[in-house]
Amino acid sequence: xxxxxxxxxxxxxxxxxxxxxxxxxxxxxxxxxxxxxxxxxxxxxxxxxxxxxxxxxxxxxxxxxxxxxxxxxxxxxxxxxxxxxxxxxxxxxxxxxxxxxxxxxxxxxxxxxxxxxxxxxxxxxxxxxxxxxxxxxxxxxxxxxxxxxxxxxxxxxxxxxxxxxxxxxxxxxxxxxxxxxxxxxxxxxxxxxxxxxxxxxxxxxxxxxxxxxxxxxxxxxxxxxxxxxxxxxxxxxxxxxxxxxxxxxxxxxxxxxxxxxxxxxxxxxxxxxxxxxxxxxxxxxxxxxxxxxxxxxxxxxxxxxxxxxxxxxxxxxxxxxxxxxxxxxxxxxxxxxxxxxxxxxxxxxxxxxxxxxxxxxxxxxxxxxxxxxxxxxxxxxxxxxxxxxxxxxxxxxxxxxxxxxxxxxxxxxxxxxxxxxxxxxxxxxxxxxxxxxxxxxxxxxxxxxxxxxxxxxxxxxxxxxxxxxxxxxxxxxxxxxxxxxxxxxxxxxxxxxxxxxxxxxxxxxxxxxxxxxxxxxxxxxxxxxxxxxxxxxxxxxxxxxxxxxxxxxxxxxxxxxxxxxxxxxxxxxxxxxxxxxxxxxxxxxxxxxxxxxxxxxxxxxxxxxxxxxxxxxxxxxxxxxxxxxxxxxxxxxxxxxxxxxxxxxxxxxxxxxxxxxxxxxxxxxxxxxxxxxxxxxxxxxxxxxxxxxxxxxxxxxxxxxxxxxxxxxxxxxxxxxxxxxxxxxxxxxxxxxxxxxxxxxxxxxxxxxxxxxxxxxxxxxxxxxxxxxxxxxxxxxxxxxxxxxxxxxxxxxxxxxxxxxxxxxxxxxxxxxxxxxxxxxxxxxxxxxxxxxxxxxxxxxxxxxxxxxxxxxxxxxxxxxxxxxxxxxxxxxxxxx
Numbered sequence: 004x005x006x007x008x009x010x011x012x013x014x015x016x017x018x019x020x021x022x023x024x025x026x027x028x029x030x031x032x033x034x035x036x037x038x039x040x041x042x043x044x045x046x047x048x049x050x051x052x053x054x055x056x057x058x059x060x061x062x063x064x065x066x067x068x069x070x071x072x073x074x075x076x077x078x079x080x081x082x083x084x085x086x087x088x089x090x091x092x093x094x095x096x097x098x099x100x101x102x103x104x105x106x107x108x109x110x111x112x113x114x115x116x117x118x119x120x121x122x123x124x125x126x127x128x129x130x131x132x133x134x135x136x137x138x139x140x141x142x143x144x145x146x147x148x149x150x151x152x153x154x155x156x157x158x159x160x161x162x163x164x165x166x167x168x169x170x171x172x173x174x175x176x177x178x179x180x181x182x183x184x185x186x187x188x189x190x191x192x193x194x195x196x197x198x199x200x201x202x203x204x205x206x207x208x209x210x211x212x213x214x215x216x217x218x219x220x221x222x223x224x225x226x227x228x229x230x231x232x233x234x235x236x237x238x239x240x241x242x243x244x245x246x247x248x249x250x251x252x253x254x255x256x257x258x259x260x261x262x263x264x265x266x267x268x269x270x271x272x273x274x275x276x277x278x279x280x281x282x283x284x285x286x287x288x289x290x291x292x293x294x295x296x297x298x299x300x301x302x303x304x305x306x307x308x309x310x311x312x313x314x315x316x317x318x319x320x321x322x323x324x325x326x327x328x329x330x331x332x333x334x335x336x337x338x339x340x341x342x343x344x345x346x347x348x349x350x351x352x353x354x355x356x357x358x359x360x361x362x363x364x365x366x367x368x369x370x371x372x373x374x375x376x377x378x379x380x381x382x383x384x385x386x387x388x389x390x391x392x393x394x395x396x397x398x399x400x401x402x403x404x405x406x407x408x409x410x411x412x413x414x415x416x417x418x419x420x421x422x423x424x425x426x427x428x429x430x431x432x433x434x435x436x437x438x439x440x441x442x443x444x445x446x447x448x449x450x451x452x453x454x455x456x457x458x459x460x461x462x463x464x465x466x467x468x469x470x471x472x473x474x475x476x477x478x479x480x481x482x483x484x485x486x487x488x489x490x491x492x493x494x495x496x497x498x499x500x501x502x503x504x505x506x507x508x509x510x511x512x513x514x515x516x517x518x519x520x521x522x523x524x525x526x527x528x529x530x531x532x533x534x535x536x537x538x539x540x541x542x543x544x545x546x547x548x549x550x551x552x553x554x555x556x557x558x559x560x561x562x563x564x565x566x567x568x569x570x571x572x573x574x575x576x577x578x579x580x581x582x583x584x585x586x587x588x589x590x591x592x593x594x595x596x597x598x599x600x601x602x603x604x605x606x607x608x609x610x611x612x613x614x615x616x617x618x619x620x621x622x623x624x625x626x627x628x629x630x631x632x633x634x635x636x637x638x639x640x641x642x643x644x645x646x647x648x649x650x651x652x653x654x655x656x657x658x659x660x661x662x663x664x665x666x667x668x669x670x671x672x673x674x675x676x677x678x679x680x681x682x683x684x685x686x687x688x689x690x691x692x693x694x695x696x697x698x699x700x701x702x703x704x705x706x707x708x709x710x711x712x713x714x715x716x717x718x719x720x721x722x723x724x725x726x727x728x729x730x731x732x733x734x735x736x737x738x739x740x741x742x743x744x745x746x747x748x749x750x751x752x753x754x755x756x757x758x759x760x761x762x763x764x765x766x767x768x769x770x771x772x773x774x775x776x777x778x779x780x781x782x783x784x785x786x787x788x789x790x791x792x793x794x795x796x797x798x799x800x801x802x803x804x805x806x807x808x809x810x811x812x813x814x815x816x817x818x819x820x821x822x823x824x825x826x827x828x829x830x831x832x833x834x835x836x837x838x839x840x841x842x843x844x845x846x847x848x849x850x851x852x853x854x855x856x857x858x859x860x861x862x863x864x865x866x867x868x869x870x871x872x873x874x875x876x877x878x879x880x881x882x883x884x
Contacts, residue, residue, distance in 0.1 A: 019373045022068050026078050029061040033089060048091035055093050055101045061110050062086050066108075074117060083116055087124040094131035094147075102138065106146035113150055118157035122267040125154055125162065126169055133173040136182065136202075141195055144182065148198035155205040167210055171851035176213045179203040183245075184226050193235055200241035201625050207248035209689070211590040218255035228262075231269050236279055243273065243285040250292035251585060253592035256299050260306075266293075267307045274314035276321050280332045283798075287339035292585055294342050296592045297349045304351050304503070307456060311358040315344050319365050324372075329401050341408035347415035350798065354419050358429035362416065366409050367438045369402055388494065389500050397444055406445070406466040407580035413442060414473035417489075418797035420482035423530055439477065439489050443496040445470035446538065450504045451533040453524075468527070468578045471534040478541045479610070479794050494542050505539055505548055508532045510607075512557050526570065526604075527577045533607035550615060555624060558612040559635065565608065566638055569600035600648035609642075609654035610834050613794070636662060643668040643801075653795035659763075660789050665771070666763030667785065669804040676761035678703070684849045686817065690742040694749045699756065700849045701739065702809050702817035707759045710781040713741050751777050758786060762804050806850050818845030 036049030036058065049055065057513065064457060069079060073724040090112060093105045109128060113121065132147045132154075158166060177198050183451070186196040207214050217223065246266065249255035259266055270293070272278075273286025290311065303311065318340035322333050329337075344362075371381075371393065375476035381389055382789045426435035449467035467719045477489040497503070510533040511524045524532065531559045539545045540554070574580045574597065599606040625632035642655035656667050669675075678684075685698035689711065743752070751773040757764035766774070771790055778786045788795070808814065821837065837845075 006269060022065075022073055022076065024060070025065045025068050025076060026082060029058075029065045029086075031080070032058045032061040032663060033085060036089070047085065047092050049092075050096060050098075051606050052098060052100050055096070055098065056104065058089050059093065059101065059104045062090060063104075063108050063111065066111050069115055069237055079116075080120060084119050085126055086112060086427050087127050091127035094128070094135060097135065099140075099473070102135065102143045103140060103146075106132075106135065106143045106150065110146050110153070113153040113157075121154075121157075122159060122162055125158070126165060129154060129166060129169050130173065132508070133170060133175045133178075136175065136199075136594065137178040141191060145192075145195055145198050148179075148202045151161040152198060152202050152205060152648060155202070155209065155535065163209060170206070170210070170411050176203065176216055178207070180217060180220060180223055181298075184223055186226075186230070193238060195384060196230070197237045197241045200245050202243070204244040204248040207245070208251065208584075208588060209404065210834065211252065211588070212378050214252040214255055214590070218252060218258045224258065230342070236282055236678040239269070239273065239745075240281050240285045243269070243282075247285070247289045247292040247585075250289065250299075251295070251589045253296070253299075253590070253787050255591075256293055256302075259293070260299075260302050263302065263306050266639060267303060267311075271307055271310045271314055274311075274318060276317060283336055284339060287318070287336070288585075288816060290343050291339070291583070294343075295585060295589055298593060300346050300349050301351060304346075304353050308352050309356045310633060312353050312360055315340055316357070316360040316362060316365055319344065321367065324401065327401065334404065337402070337405055338408070341405055341412065344412050345408065345415065347412055347419065348798070350419050350674060354416065356633055357416065357859075358426075361429070363426065363435045363438050364431065367434055367441070369405055369409055370438070370441050371396055372402075375575050380530045380773075383436055386436075386440070386495055389437060390444070390496055393437070393440055393444060397441065403466075407469040407578060410445065410466060410469035410473035414437065414469070415475035416476040417473070417480040417485050419791075420480055422481050422483060425484050426483040436488060437494050440496065442470060442473050442477070443489070443493045446474040446493065447496060447502055447536070449531055450502075450508075453528045454504075454507060465579060468530055468574075469580070470533075471531055471538070475534050475538050475607075476612070476797055478538055481793075481796050490542055493538065494544050497542075498544075503545075504535065505545060505552060508536050508539070509549070509552055509554060512536070512561045516557070517825070526572055529570075529604055530572070530577050530607070533611065537607050537611040537614065540611045546615065555612065555615050558608055558615070562605065562608050562612065563635075563638065565605050566641070569602070570604055572603055573601055574599075574603060598648065600650070602646065602648050602651050605642070605646075606648075606650040606654060608614075609651060609658065613654050613658050613661075616658065632662075640668045644670050649801040650795075650797075651798065652801040653799065656763075656789060657795055660792070663767065664763060665786070665789055666758045666761075667802050667804070669762035672761035672763060674803075675703070678849060678852070679756060679760055681849075681852075684819070684852070685738070687739045687741060689752065690740055691747060691752060692745045696740070697749075697752065697756070698738075700817075702806075702814055702847045702849060703760060705817060706783050706806055706809050706811060707804065708755075709781060711741065711743075711759075713739055721872055747777060748773065755781070758783075762802075806847075809847060809850060810844065814847070815845040817847060819848050820846045820851075822846055831879045 013787055032054070033047060033213060035054050036047050047058075049058075056522070065082070092099055092111050094109065112128075122812075128150065132151050135147045136144055136151075138144045138147070155166075172765055179202060182199040183196065183203065185191065186199070203217070226244055227245065230238060231246075233239060233242075238752060246259060249259060270289050272285055272291075273282045276283070278286075280782070320337055322329060322337060322757050344357075347357060362532060381392060384392060445466060449464065449471045452464045452467050474489065474493060477485050478493070480486045480489070511528060515524065515529060536549070536554070538557075540549055636659065639655040639659050643652050643659075646652050652667070659665070659668075681700075682698045685700050687699045687701045687704070688696040690696050690700055699711075701712065750770060754764045754766050754774055755777055775787065775790045778790060785799075799876045809817070815837075823841050838841075
């Protein structure tokens with residue numbers, strides 16, 4: 004009796020022999036046609052229908068004989084190019100008699116032959132398949148769409164440009180749009196719509212230029228609005244895929260949301276747990292695409308806030324373990340739901356509903372597991388006992404891939420709380436405290452992980468950076484409860500674990516700024532070190548320890564080094580979970596960089612320094628080192644003016660306040676400050692009791708502090724007065740008088756005007772106390788925050804000192820120059836300030852004066868207004884050209 008191994012060998016030999024036989028028959032058929040080579044490889048051509056059928060049947064039989072094992076045979080690898088070339092040629096001939104069979108064989112080729120073997124030959128199939136999408140034979144069109152769907156699903160990014168060039172030569176998007184529109188009118192099969200819509204969505208996802216032709220097609224969008232309510236799950240999935248691809252374009256999202264209630268309803272309904280897995284996944288991805296920016300999120304939240312949050316929380320809660328394992332589909336749903344929950348990174352009403360829905364309990368369950376008993380037992384333990392107990396179960400859970408998202412969600416929730424937020428308002432305070440313990444344990448582990456990483460290694464723990472960031476955001480949360488509770492718990496965790504990494508952290512930063520390449524830590528270790536130092540510096544038990552070890556000097560050196568050698572770092576390089584399928588494919592969205600952008604190293608260094616100088620007088624640090632102090636101030640001002648991201652700019656301004664410099668330095672601050680002594684172009688007087696009136700400029704107050712302006716009626720009356728017109732002599736200008744409260748003193752007003760004009764000012768503590776009250780009454784919230792010494796709120800935009808708004812209708816009341824277009828054209832439809840009949844613009848001398856030396860010279864030359872306007876128009880046209 005033969006052994007089983009002998010039988011297997013015999014079967015393998017028989018299979019290989021059969022494969023070789025079928026290959027010989029295949030090449031016998033191919034040899035009946037003409038094969039030739041061009042720059043794209045070998046091709047086959049023969050117009051005889053029967054020969055085409057013979058070749059197609061031979062290819063079909065050969066494909067049927069291929070098994071997983073035989074794919075490695077040389078006979079298969081050598082045949083791929085000839086097979087694809089022949090089928091592509093037959094498809095290109097568009098012979099009615101063979102199109103059906105050829106398109107079916109094309110689908111089988113893509114399904115049987117591995118993508119790695121097919122990639123070099125895709126071009127021979129894509130063009131003929133694309134040209135047949137509009138075929139009158141529905142089965143041909145469906146098969147071609149199915150084949151292209153498979154190709155694009157497996158297309159490598161390296162081949163995208165090559166395929167894009169092919170697709171540009173065909174009207175593939177136009178044909179697909181017409182096919183989708185024809186579905187509802189021609190009563191075509193569900194499979195037809197599914198394949199066409201799915202292929203169109205893949206094209207829109209990979210190549211943004213195609214999107215414009217789709218979202219501008221009103222008829223298509225109307226049909227999709229009707230089809231989206233089809234009860235067939237496959238149809239709903241295809242529609243949501245198409246909406247998701249369109250939503251990657253900011254303009255496309257705006258178009259979809261013009262009447263967004265129906266779209267949001269189908270999205271929310273799809274998140275119901277009763278739906279099939281595929282519907283839930285596409286609903287989550289559609290929601291992520293629509294809310295891929297703060298602007299998109301804001302629009303969706305306004306339409307349906309609570310239902311969306313409830314759906315997210317339900318999906319994050321709806322899981323269970325089977326024999327200690329989680330089903331793959333459940334994990335996919337949880338990951339996508341957690342990604343969607345990252346809308347917590349933006350301010351909005353949704354934060355209230357997340358807390359109301361018990362988000363802290365949901366996050367805790369995802370961390371410590373599914374056991375209610377385990378959670379209940381933790382409630383009765385002391386903090387020290389909780390720490391010990393949680394250490395035992397902390398890394399023993401199958402949900403570890405979710406940890407990075409959990410920490411980000413927790414950090415974002417904490418960063419966007421109100422000052423008097425208290426977890427007990429919406430749920431169980433103990434649950435939140437246990438969640439903070441878990442975060443602090445992960446924080447300590449992240450430092451240990453960073454120490455164990457070899458130089459240049461990228462194999463770091465995926466949750467290290469998110470956990471460190473979460474603790475930092477909780478420590479610096481606007482909520483007094485969250486901030487104080489996190490500082491207390493972190494101190495207890497560090498003390499109980501007996502871990503003091505301050506020396507290691509400072510040594511890492513010192514090695515970086517020393518310029519000695521040997522021993523410089525990786526970017527990942529730098530991020531963890533700086534984040535950790537910012538947290539340590541906020542703990543009373545460790546703050547003095549950091550300072551005694553030279554922490555401030557080391558941070559000053561590090562910041563100076565960074566400014567000379569800026570290390571721009573995307574967060575995705577140290578936190579891979581922030582990468583997703585959509586982030587690199589979006590287009591036409593307004594820039595919405597993260598608060599730190601690519602300058603996270605600088606930001607975290609400034610955060611740590613800002614906390615340390617609360618406990619140490621910077622004047623003492625710079626004692627007898629005035630040049631060093633002046634250089635440091637210049638560095639901080641440079642960050643405020645020229646850095647691209649709000650986070651570093653805010654913290655630079657926050658540190659400057661400890662040096663007696665308040666506000667937000669701006670590029671033309673010095674030039675605009677000089678306008679405070681300019682009476683020639685002033686048009687308002689601020690009247691203070693028993694003091695000389697202060698002359699100011701209305702347009703500057705309009706843009707930067709409208710609270711100081713008089714009523715709108717008075718401004719309109721002023722605008723209609725002839726003495727304010729462009730032709731008037733400046734010395735006869737109408738001056739509007741504004742009487743201020745008797746409680747306003749001249750010194751405080753002077754400093755406030757310095758801030759309004761230049762963005763910053765220098766002051767002592769005595770004036771700061773008075774300015775707080777005045778700034779509050781003027782609703783200058785960013786200045787109030789600085790004057791009160793509160794840490795910058797994470798995500799707050801840096802105050803803008805631009806004058807674009809002065810070009811609007813309100814700014815026309817203060818305009819003293821009109822720019823008219825040279826070419827004939829329509830008049831300004833919305834201009835109620837003048838009767839000029841040509842296209843024109845109302846501008847302001849006082850804004851132009853400090854912004855351009857050339858224009859300032861023209862002003863000072865004594866040139867007449869009319870001649871100046873003519874030259875200014877010429878200058879602006881030349882600049883624009």
